[in-house]
Amino acid sequence: MQFSMQVIKTKKVLTEKLNELGSSLNLGLVPTMGALHQGHASLIKKAVSENDKVVVSIFVNPTQFNNLEDLNKYPKTLDADLLLISEISEDIIVFTPDVSEIYPETVIPKIYDFEGLDKVMEGEFRDDHFNGVGTIVEELLIVVHPTKAYFGEKDFQQLRIIQKLTEIRQIPVEIIGCEIVREDHGLAMSSRNERLSKEIRQKAAFIYETLKTAKNKFGTDNVLNIKDWVVNEFKRTNDFELEYFDITDVETLTPVTDKINNIKYRAFIAVYVENVRLIDNIALN
Template sequence: MLVFKTKKELLDHISILPKTNELGLVPTMGALHTGHVSLVQKAVNENQTVVVSIFVNPTQFDNKEDLAKYPHTFDADLELLSSVSEDILVFSPSADEVYDKKIKAKKYDFEGLDTVMEGAFRDDHFNGVGTIVEALLLLVKPNRAYFGEKDFQQLQIIRKLVKQQQIPVEIVGCPIVREPHGLAMSSRNERLSPELRQKGAFIYDTLLTAKEKFGMKSANYVIDWVKGQFKEQEKLELEYIEIADVETLSPITTKKENIKYRAFIAVYADGVRLIDNIAL
């Protein structure tokens, strides 16, 4: 496995690869888990060469404390990646290397996709995400880039980004990977106590029941029901629950035929912020 710390080193290696090689990119912030492995495995299955970036992007954190607490497990990450393939190319640059010593996010117009849900609670988050994803796509020039559906809003924004910037890449969304009790896999889960990790399963259980109710009840009824469930929970604080059109991400109150919907949720578990979603 080769590890590159600079853009030049990575580009020099990519330049000597056969021109017929299809290239896959899996952008990550490290602290890798089984969910990341599923993305990397899919990329390895579908491309001759795979680049995995490990970079904790400072411009997408609106909370400096959250950035400081983000786990760094580089050696363990490399070991996990090697279990998938020894041929993976790892790009692990510094912030100054990525941003040319000007660590600042670009401004985008995502046509409202970024103003709801996560965007309403995390200032400039998606400008930071867009900045690093665009930079990686333009650097690596992959045929395909892989993202998990746990961050479904982010996935839709990245699809919008590549369309707006006319970047020739296929954005591949991959299903949410869950822990045995249902909690969506996340690097943040490492900050949870075993008790809270188990308790976090309540989030997915609630989404499953909400999906059942959505087939019979109105969107407002389901939202109010979910809010009521969390009022009875200790150590789990609901930040938001929304039901939205998967294309526009606009919250809905009235269901319409031939429109696909998803329920989106954010919950604090003893100060650790967890997100999840489910197709309805």
């Protein structure tokens, strides 16, 4: 399949191309692992609307997978991804490096101090995951030097950690969080959804419905009662296994037991269904 947009595989060629464009342009970056869907498309469209030029990276980053089976199963759909991108704009630069381009010596992540943001929720169940995320995002930010970089709020913990990364590494970029894009029945869009059976994919609306009810309860009920209610809701279903449900302070991501006025809170959930792990979250106030 032929595309007129530029598909670049090496950091050297990417740097040369970006240098040709000059430093005065507003440059947007959308980092992805491919298997693109309409959630990714919304990030790319926003980036195109706000910048003179956009780089979309497609790289399945091995250091953020704790499970080798998950890494091996991650779908690689480059032709379909390029088609989706080209339908948004032919003027986008697509960066598709090999693993050896990003990790020329050893495939290991850098170690970061994210001041506790990485120790809760996803970090509790996925050792070193956020070190892997930080490693690839820092590399992309250094190579591309974007004005703005775009990340979906479905991975809200990741978004906060990337904001912290740019702070501790003093990388001059604006990190833009973009709203979660959902399927018609409410399931948050994810590349993993393709691994679900059609019937379960419809039933998985249960996850978002649970979050919405928890949000309604947050106005009148206490945190511990809401958490108990969520746990009991999942015990009543045979299709879904709850890994965690937490309500946290948005800034620190610290799980809370009591509400404090003027603090923003968010509810986070991770669920297994048909051996596929799904995550979601919702703003509570």
